[in-house]
Amino acid sequence: MAGKSSLDFYGKIYFVPQNPELNLRKKEPLMKKKALVAGALGVIGRSLIQELERQGDWEVLGISRRIPDFETSSIYLSLDLLDREACENQLRGLKDITHLFYCAFQPRSSWAEHTAPNLAMLVHCVETVTKASTELQHVQLIEGNKWYGSHLGPFRTPAREDDPPHMAPNFYVEQEHWLRNFHAQAPDADAGWNWSALRPHTVCGFSLNSPMNLSTCLAVYALISKELGLPLRFPGKPGAWESIYQVCDSRHLAKAMIWCATEENAANEVFNITNGDYFRWKNIWGRIAEFFEMEPGEVQTIPLTEFMADKEPLWEKLCEKYGLQKIPYSEIAAWPFADYVFGTEWDVMTDTLKLRLHGFHECLRSDEMFVRIFQEFREQKVIP
Numbered sequence: 001m002a003g004k005s006s007l008d009f010y011g012k013i014y015f016v017p018q019n020p021e022l023n024l025r026k027k028e029p030l031m032k033k034k035a036l037v038a039g040a041l042g043v044i045g046r047s048l049i050q051e052l053e054r055q056g057d058w059e060v061l062g063i064s065r066r067i068p069d070f071e072t073s074s075i076y077l078s079l080d081l082l083d084r085e086a087c088e089n090q091l092r093g094l095k096d097i098t099h100l101f102y103c104a105f106q107p108r109s110s111w112a113e114h115t116a117p118n119l120a121m122l123v124h125c126v127e128t129v130t131k132a133s134t135e136l137q138h139v140q141l142i143e144g145n146k147w148y149g150s151h152l153g154p155f156r157t158p159a160r161e162d163d164p165p166h167m168a169p170n171f172y173v174e175q176e177h178w179l180r181n182f183h184a185q186a187p188d189a190d191a192g193w194n195w196s197a198l199r200p201h202t203v204c205g206f207s208l209n210s211p212m213n214l215s216t217c218l219a220v221y222a223l224i225s226k227e228l229g230l231p232l233r234f235p236g237k238p239g240a241w242e243s244i245y246q247v248c249d250s251r252h253l254a255k256a257m258i259w260c261a262t263e264e265n266a267a268n269e270v271f272n273i274t275n276g277d278y279f280r281w282k283n284i285w286g287r288i289a290e291f292f293e294m295e296p297g298e299v300q301t302i303p304l305t306e307f308m309a310d311k312e313p314l315w316e317k318l319c320e321k322y323g324l325q326k327i328p329y330s331e332i333a334a335w336p337f338a339d340y341v342f343g344t345e346w347d348v349m350t351d352t353l354k355l356r357l358h359g360f361h362e363c364l365r366s367d368e369m370f371v372r373i374f375q376e377f378r379e380q381k382v383i384p
């Protein structure tokens with residue numbers, strides 16, 4: 001047995017040192033980690049699952065209504081979190097979840113309408129899992145910079161975690177207040193699980209059917225512009241071209257999520273998270289155009305929701321011409337989100353020092369992130 005992990009019948013892994021005399025530290029039993037990811041096919045959940053699989057010391061279960069469209073070693077539960085009874089039926093048997101990552105999301109047409117379904121899904125999931133899983137150590141909630149009103153107009157920048165939210169309704173605020181109270185009232189609040197919440201901004205990665213995925217929109221917009229013989233013009237507003245902006249790589253976010261869920265120092269804390277840099281679109285646009293081998297253009301404001309509506313046949317032609325994956329146009333790009341990002345004519349900056357000061361130090365440059373993500377899309381035959 002020396003030098004190997006042994007798995008006992010309670011599912012815990014105990015570390016057996018190579019040479020007991022050399023190992024002077026107290027030998028704590030290492031808990032086997034079992035993650036439950038709610039929202040497992042979203043731009044955030046999908047990358048999180050891939051990162052958990054990459055790290056190798058997790059067993060992973062994912063929840064979404066759809067089934068995965070990619071190869072995975074994780075187990076997916078097809079479950080509608082709005083349905084409390086279905087949640088109880090499917091989740092109450094999960095006795096050994098150690099970490100619950102909550103990144104499910106239900107889009108609605110207004111901020112007021114967002115709250116009820118998004119709060120209900122969180123409540124159904126957390127109440128059921130905390131009751132069933134006696135091994136639970138952590139519950140993590142994903143919020144966003146809209147907490148500060150970054151979608152409404154200029155706000156105090158760089159925003160800090162203890163800045164007050166904008167006036168209600170805002171479902172992140174409702175979700176966080178509910179989670180804090182639920183944790184405080186839990187009978188084992190001190191000895192049992194703890195929680196964390198992260199506030200990313202404009203998460204970039206691959207996903208399908210996501211209402212908020214800038215990187216897929218940007219890639220499709222660039223390719224269609226190229227096919228039409230146009231330069232890569234900035235389709236947003238002049239103020240957005242000049243203003244300071246920030247984004248968050250989904251893989252970087254996944255690493256930070258796992259770190260926050262497993263570090264004692266991050267317990268019961270809220271953290272802003274971005275790539276760590278700020279940029280202006282006008283300064284990185286050339287790099288994006290270069291990737292697509294296009295001339296960079298200047299600003300020409302067009303509402304993408306309107307101007308991209310008739311480009312489905314062109315996208316299908318492109319997929320055919322370059323032998324790409326046949327991804328339906330409606331699933332790859334949600335133009336209202338691109339219009340929202342490119343219409344932000346004010347500085348969007350959050351302070352991410354709290355996360356660094358607590359011990360998570362990774363960061364990356366956003367222009368390099370776009371190039372890497374587009375390269376990955378190319379390798380996956382999502383784009384030529």
Ligand SMILES: NC(=O)c1ccc[n+]([C@@H]2O[C@H](COP(=O)([O-])OP(=O)(O)OC[C@H]3O[C@@H](n4cnc5c(N)ncnc54)[C@H](OP(=O)(O)O)[C@@H]3O)[C@@H](O)[C@H]2O)c1
Binds near residue numbers: 066144145200
């Ligand atoms: N994307 C961004 O740029 C961004 C930035 C900041 C903050 N956030 C926040 O991060 C959270 C996650 O966002 P996201 O962009 O990753 O969302 P997303 O891409 O839309 O993914 C949402 C996930 O939730 C699942 N889901 C939706 N309704 C469900 C239901 N009734 N039951 C079970 N699963 C359900 C979806 O799968 P099915 O459809 O298959 O059920 C999907 O897996 C949200 O709170 C969002 O506001 C996102």
